[in-house]
Amino acid sequence: MDGDKIKNEDQAKNKQCSNQKASNQQPGFQSVASQSQVIGACGIAGCSDISLPGSSSNDCSQLAVPPCGEQVTPQQTVQLPRSHRHSVNGVGTANGAISISSPVNAVVKASSTGTLSGSPSQFYVHSIKQESMTSPSASDFFVNFPTLVCSNCKGPGLGNSGLHTSTCSANLFKSEDSGCDSEFVKSGQAFFQSSSLLGSSPQNQGQAVYNWQATKTSVKERLAFLYATGTMTDIQFKVGKQPSQQIISAHKFILSVGSAVFDALFNGHLATSDTIIDIPDVEPAAFGALLRFLYTDEVQIGPETVMTTLYTAKKYAVPALERACVDFLKRNLSPDNAFMLLTQARLFDEPQLAALCLETIDKNTSEALAADGFTDIDLDTLCAVLERDTLGIRECKLFSAVCRWAEAECLRQNNMPPTSENQRRVLSQALRLIRFPLMTVEEFAMGSAQSGILEDREVVELFLYFTVNPKPVISFSDVPRCCLTGKEQVVSRFCQIESRWGYSGTSDRIRFMVNRRIFVVGFGLYGSIHGPTEYAVNIQIVHMDSTKVLGSNDPTFQCDGTTSTFRVMFKEPVEILPNTSYIACATLKGPDSYYGSKGLRKVTHESVSSGKVTFQFTYAAGNNNGTSVEDGQIPEIIFYT
Structure with missing residues (x-):
C-alpha cells in the first residue's frame, strides 16, 4: 500500500516535471554553447535536466536519473543517453550559493546549502532554477569545485581554451558524447554575476539569458568564444574520409574574412547553397588547425600534423599559416628527416624548404642516406639528389645506397622480386646519374661491376676508362662531387x-x-x-x-x-x-x-x-x-x- 503511494507520488512528480518543462522552455533562455540549449528546463527544484540539440526527449522521467527534486547519495552512478546530460553538482538561487568541495553525480534541492563529499568524477554545472533568475538580486550565484575533468580526454581544463590535453578539441555542450565547458568552468570556479543574467525583454519573455558578450573584452576573445563553443554557426563541413570523418561547424563570415577561397565559395558568383560541404581530401586535425588560426591567429601544429596542415593552408590560400608550417619544418629539419621533408616540399611546391633539405643532405650525406626516409622517396626526388655536385660521400657508398632504394622500390611495385634486372628497371634514368668514373678501379671492381645492375657492355666501357689513355668517351659523368676526385x-x-x-x-x-x-x-x-x-x-x-x-x-x-x-x-x-x-x-x-x-x-x-x-x-x-x-x-x- 505504502509502496503504491510512493510510486504514484513519483509518477506525479515526473508528470509535473514534464509539463513544467514544456511550459518553461523559451527560445531566449540560452546556455553559452548553443542557441537552442535550455538550462534547468523543467524549473523544478533540484532537476538536473538540460536539453541539447538533437535530443529526442526532454522528459526527466524517461531518463535514468532520480525524479525532480529527489535527494540522491554521493557517487551514485547515472547512465545517460548520448543526446542528454543529466549530472548536476549543485543547484542554487541568486540569493545563495552551494559549495561543492568534491564533485559527484548528485541532485541537490534548490533550497539546500552546505557541502557534499565524495570522490571526484566527471561533472557538469547546469541547472540554474529559472524562476529564481527571472529577477536576479544583487548577489552572485556561484558553485565552487576543485577538480576539472574533460569528459572526452580526461584532462583538466576548459574545452577548446587549450588547458586540457592538447589532442582534445571537444566542447561540453554538444549532442555528441564528448567535450568540456569553456565558459561555465574557469579556474576551479563557476562564477555567474547577476549582471550577466538578463531578463524582462520581449524576446526572452522574462527568462534568464547568459550574456557572454559582456565577459569578452576584445574581438579576439569573442571570436575565440565562438570557435570554442560553436555558437551561431551557419555552415558545416564533412571533413576527411571514413572511419575518421568528422562534422565540423563554422561561421561563413569569419572564414570568408580569412580566406579568399572561402570567400568565393560563400559569396562569389557561383556560391554554394549547400549547408554541409564535403572535404574528403583534408584531415580533420588539419582543418581544425586552419579554423583555429582563422578565428584566433593561434598556430597549433606538431610533427604529425604539420604536412597536412600545410596542404590545407595552401588549399584555402592562407599564406600566414603556410609560413608558420614551413618555419616549423625548418626548425625541426635534421639528416634523419631531410629526405622525407624534401619529398613533401617538392610535392607542395615549397622551393625554399626544398633547398634547405638539399643543403642538409649535402652536409650530412651519409647520415641522411642511412635514414629510413631515403628508401621512401620517389624516383624524381632521387634523380634530383643524384644530379647534385655537392654530395659529401664517395661514389661507391652512394651506389650502395641507391641499390637499397631500388630494392625497396621493387617491393612497392606489386612486390616485384628485387633481382638485378628489376632493380635496373626501377632505377631507370637514375642509373645514368651515378658517377662510376669517380670510383677507384678497386672500388668499381669489388662493388658495382659485380652487382649485376650494369650491363656487360657498360662494365667493359668503365674498365677501359680506368685503365687506358687516352680515356674513351663514356655515358657516365666524371664531374667530381664535393671536390672528391677518386684519387687518394x-x-x-x-x-x-x-x-x-x-x-x-x-x-x-x-x-x-x-x-x-x-x-x-x-x-x-x-x-x-x-x-x-x-x-x-x-x-x-x-x-x-x-x-x-x-x-x-x-x-x-x-x-x-x-x-x-x-x-x-x-x-x-x-x-x-x-x-x-x-x-x-x-x-x-x-x-x-x-x-x-x-x-x-x-x-x-x-x-x-x-x-x-x-x-x-x-x-x-x-x-x-x-x-x-x-x-x-x-x-x-x-x-x-
Whole structure:
C-alpha cells in the first residue's frame, strides 16, 4: 500500500516535471554553447535536466536519473543517453550559493546549502532554477569545485581554451558524447554575476539569458568564444574520409574574412547553397588547425600534423599559416628527416624548404642516406639528389645506397622480386646519374661491376676508362662531387722511423691545419715491432675550438711486423676547412710499435690532378701519450681534395 503511494507520488512528480518543462522552455533562455540549449528546463527544484540539440526527449522521467527534486547519495552512478546530460553538482538561487568541495553525480534541492563529499568524477554545472533568475538580486550565484575533468580526454581544463590535453578539441555542450565547458568552468570556479543574467525583454519573455558578450573584452576573445563553443554557426563541413570523418561547424563570415577561397565559395558568383560541404581530401586535425588560426591567429601544429596542415593552408590560400608550417619544418629539419621533408616540399611546391633539405643532405650525406626516409622517396626526388655536385660521400657508398632504394622500390611495385634486372628497371634514368668514373678501379671492381645492375657492355666501357689513355668517351659523368676526385693522397710528417713506442690507454694526438678544403678519410699508423700483430684502435678528428668530434671509427688492423704504415679508415670522409685547427687522435691497444722522429712542422703535398695542399702540424696540449711534432704516432693523414 505504502509502496503504491510512493510510486504514484513519483509518477506525479515526473508528470509535473514534464509539463513544467514544456511550459518553461523559451527560445531566449540560452546556455553559452548553443542557441537552442535550455538550462534547468523543467524549473523544478533540484532537476538536473538540460536539453541539447538533437535530443529526442526532454522528459526527466524517461531518463535514468532520480525524479525532480529527489535527494540522491554521493557517487551514485547515472547512465545517460548520448543526446542528454543529466549530472548536476549543485543547484542554487541568486540569493545563495552551494559549495561543492568534491564533485559527484548528485541532485541537490534548490533550497539546500552546505557541502557534499565524495570522490571526484566527471561533472557538469547546469541547472540554474529559472524562476529564481527571472529577477536576479544583487548577489552572485556561484558553485565552487576543485577538480576539472574533460569528459572526452580526461584532462583538466576548459574545452577548446587549450588547458586540457592538447589532442582534445571537444566542447561540453554538444549532442555528441564528448567535450568540456569553456565558459561555465574557469579556474576551479563557476562564477555567474547577476549582471550577466538578463531578463524582462520581449524576446526572452522574462527568462534568464547568459550574456557572454559582456565577459569578452576584445574581438579576439569573442571570436575565440565562438570557435570554442560553436555558437551561431551557419555552415558545416564533412571533413576527411571514413572511419575518421568528422562534422565540423563554422561561421561563413569569419572564414570568408580569412580566406579568399572561402570567400568565393560563400559569396562569389557561383556560391554554394549547400549547408554541409564535403572535404574528403583534408584531415580533420588539419582543418581544425586552419579554423583555429582563422578565428584566433593561434598556430597549433606538431610533427604529425604539420604536412597536412600545410596542404590545407595552401588549399584555402592562407599564406600566414603556410609560413608558420614551413618555419616549423625548418626548425625541426635534421639528416634523419631531410629526405622525407624534401619529398613533401617538392610535392607542395615549397622551393625554399626544398633547398634547405638539399643543403642538409649535402652536409650530412651519409647520415641522411642511412635514414629510413631515403628508401621512401620517389624516383624524381632521387634523380634530383643524384644530379647534385655537392654530395659529401664517395661514389661507391652512394651506389650502395641507391641499390637499397631500388630494392625497396621493387617491393612497392606489386612486390616485384628485387633481382638485378628489376632493380635496373626501377632505377631507370637514375642509373645514368651515378658517377662510376669517380670510383677507384678497386672500388668499381669489388662493388658495382659485380652487382649485376650494369650491363656487360657498360662494365667493359668503365674498365677501359680506368685503365687506358687516352680515356674513351663514356655515358657516365666524371664531374667530381664535393671536390672528391677518386684519387687518394697521403701526407707524411716524419723523416725517420724508430722503435719502441708503448701504449697504456692514452690517445696519441697531433694538431693540424690546412690551407684549402680537403676530406680526410683515414690515418696511416705504425705497427708492432714484435712481428705480425692485431691492434684494436679508435681514431677521431676533433674540431679544436668546439671540441666536437667530426668523425670517428673503432676498427682493428693487422700489421706484418715491418716499418710500413697501416691504413685505418673513417666510416665516411671528414670535411676539413682551411685555416681551422683540428686534432687527429688515435688510441691503440696492443704491443709496442715503431714510431716516427724528426717530424716536420710544415708539409706541402702536391699532385698533378689537384695541385698543392699545405699541412701545418703543432703540439696538441693535454694527454697525448708523448706524441708531438718531433716524434710519435700518426705519421700519415689520408685525404681527398
